[in-house]
Amino acid sequence: MKELPIYTSCLLKRNVQTNDDEIFEKVTSSGTPYYKFYAVTDENNEKVYLQSFSDAEEVVNQLKSKNSANSNDLGIVEKYEVSKAEFKEVDACVNELYEKKVVVQSVYRNIGKQIVNEASVPTNLGVTLIRPISGTITSRYGLRWRDNHKGLDIAAPKGTAIKAACGGTVIFSGNGAGHGYSGYGNVVVVRCTDSLIILYGHCSEVNCRTGEQVAQGQIIAKVGSTGISSGNHLHFEMRYNGTAINPQNYVYN
Numbered sequence: 001m002k003e004l005p006i007y008t009s010c011l012l013k014r015n016v017q018t019n020d021d022e023i024f025e026k027v028t029s030s031g032t033p034y035y036k037f038y039a040v041t042d043e044n045n046e047k048v049y050l051q052s053f054s055d056a057e058e059v060v061n062q063l064k065s066k067n068s069a070n071s072n073d074l075g076i077v078e079k080y081e082v083s084k085a086e087f088k089e090v091d092a093c094v095n096e097l098y099e100k101k102v103v104v105q106s107v108y109r110n111i112g113k114q115i116v117n118e119a120s121v122p123t124n125l126g127v128t129l130i131r132p133i134s135g136t137i138t139s140r141y142g143l144r145w146r147d148n149h150k151g152l153d154i155a156a157p158k159g160t161a162i163k164a165a166c167g168g169t170v171i172f173s174g175n176g177a178g179h180g181y182s183g184y185g186n187v188v189v190v191r192c193t194d195s196l197i198i199l200y201g202h203c204s205e206v207n208c209r210t211g212e213q214v215a216q217g218q219i220i221a222k223v224g225s226t227g228i229s230s231g232n233h234l235h236f237e238m239r240y241n242g243t244a245i246n247p248q249n250y251v252y253n
């Protein structure tokens with residue numbers, strides 16, 4: 001077997017040959033130094049720089065223990081850069097990155113021209129409602145073609161007895177046209193509490209009088225298709241402090 005050749009590195013300058021020490025000297029003096037440090041990131045954006053990984057880790061851990069709003073978006077990235085970043089102390093970084101958790105106070109929903117501040121509507125209205133009729137829900141509260149639907153439609157045969165979902169004072173009973181309830185046909189409006197009224201629309205007949213007290217479960221009207229209606233159904237509408245709210249948060253849910 002032939003002997004393998006031996007390779008060595010060297011810098012050549014015309015006919016001058018240099019030794020290994022000179023090569024090392026040349027490389028280090030002409031090379032570029034890199035700085036190694038750590039960035040704490042928030043949603044992948046570098047926010048602060050620290051000299052050691054353990055410091056960066058400390059920043060993230062402190063923010064998590066303080067339950068900072070960005071806790072789950074934080075990360076640590078190792079950096080190699082030709083220039084040093086501006087380093088900060090752990091405490092300063094924590095202060096800079098800490099975000100207080102903001103509790104969403106309210107969700108606004110557009111209902112026609114009205115705005116419902118859902119957070120202003122309690123989940124407990126102080127009354128427990130019963131279903132005024134049993135039947136098929138044909139249209140829900142909320143967005144509908146061209147406009148918003150302020151109530152819940154429940155289809156049932158004409159003449160089906162409508163029971164008061166909660167007791168209270170009948171503040172209107174009769175044909176709503178010209179009485180602030182046009183389109184509802186024959187309608188019964190019951191005030192259940194200071195804040196809550198319930199409308200029963202499109203009735204074929206009404207079985208109570210304006211001003212009368214009705215008990216929960218009492219038959220107050222019969223299902224029909226009066227007013228603007230395309231078939232026999234009960235339009236069940238709840239108004240809380242004057243604004244239509246979603247009945248299915250309280251009944252038929």
Ligand SMILES: [Zn+2]
Nearest residue numbers: 151152153235
């Ligand atoms: Zn309706």
